[in-house]
Amino acid sequence: MKTPKRLQSLLDEGLIDGVSRQLMSGKEAQVFVVQCGGETRCAKVYKEATQRSFRQAVDYTENRKVKNSREARAMAKGSKFGREKQEEAWQSAEVDALYRLAGAGVRVPKPFNFFEGVLLMELVMDADGSAAPRLNDVQFTPQQAWAHHATLVQEVVRMLCAGIVHGDLSEFNILLAADGPVIIDLPQAVDAAGNNHAKRMLLRDVENLRNFFGQFAPDLLRSDFGHEIWALFERGTLTPDARLTGRFVHQNRPVDLRGVMREIDDARDEDSARRLRMQQQ
Template identity: 60%
Template sequence: MKIPKILQPLVEDGVIDTVLGQLQSGKEANIYLVRSGGATRCAKAYKEAKHRGFHKLAEYQEGRKVRGSRDARAMARRGRHGREVEETQWKNAEVEALYRLADAGVRVPVPYGVFDRVLLMELVLDAEGNTAPQLHEVELDLETARAWFAFMIRQIQRMLCAGLIHGDLSEYNVLVDAHGPVIIDLPQAVNAAGNN
């Protein structure tokens, strides 16, 4: 596979050994299967703001803190600097949420670092070692469905205890690995106390 332009610097710096293929293309990012440090991992390459088709951005940014009043004013004016601050904030939201939720015991992919617009993280696999399916793709018997529902409620409680709300938690943002549900796709994570 030809190395995508956004991943080329990571290959040149030795962060990624090789790009194996593209797993998914979404409205916010493209997901690639990569080899890194002898392991197969996932590289989430965020699209630039002008290429993202995300219509609820303002709702998810509500209550996010900005370091300086200059940055807050720039974001409100929507000028070049404001868009840059907004873009940095968007990329960092998922990384910060992943680390925070992992520390709180929430089942999320293990993050290995963020490099410019690329998040390197654990590749979630099913019991057979294949890429894990989304929850909506899995048929459940009644007993498993009830157990996983109770598990997800506990995960949501842990997220709240960590001060976060997913913002877009659905059967499309939950993968099923060999041990059950894993919550993914956290750029929309918001502060539980600061967002309506």
């Protein structure tokens, strides 16, 4: 096929030898199958912010560090330069997460290179050597559902032990490779310790897994791995090989009304500041 414009620079630099076909086009990127020195890989081409439908919500970008103070100020002001740097930070977040998680033994596509907004990584394949399908395109027996659910819950634990919460985990961003599930799409990954929304996101990730596999194995719908995992994490006793039960006893405590009101006031102040910045722009 004709080489897409965004991939031409990689061809010129010798990072790829050719483009075979487009694999998919999503809300934030296009993915192409490419040839690299006799190997088949994939190239994820990030769409520009104006062409994407996925919002870089403040929940995801909270506490992401920017080493350059000038860039940080520009991003806070929302200037054109700042928006460009925010876009770069959004893209590099997935690259950083992939390298970090691969090093922690989490099953994610192996990253190879990141060049001018294009991420080169492993092409995940099924048993027939074709591009692996997403979970939502596959039917499972109850036994398979239990097995894959257990595998993915353990992957969530490994991610959390590495300090990362996926933040958008579901059957739509997990591939079923020949050797089991592979987690993809990580630009919205958050710092488990530094993001105030990390717990909510982890519980949602685990709930998504439960609800999907619960279609095939209804007994899973009674499990509560999310709260169990987070409780161990908060106590500092979570390990990559933690043995989980899927059961959790919730403690009924008096509601901290003052704390709730502080959260509401903080959210109102943040919204007012955001609106003011928009008016100034």
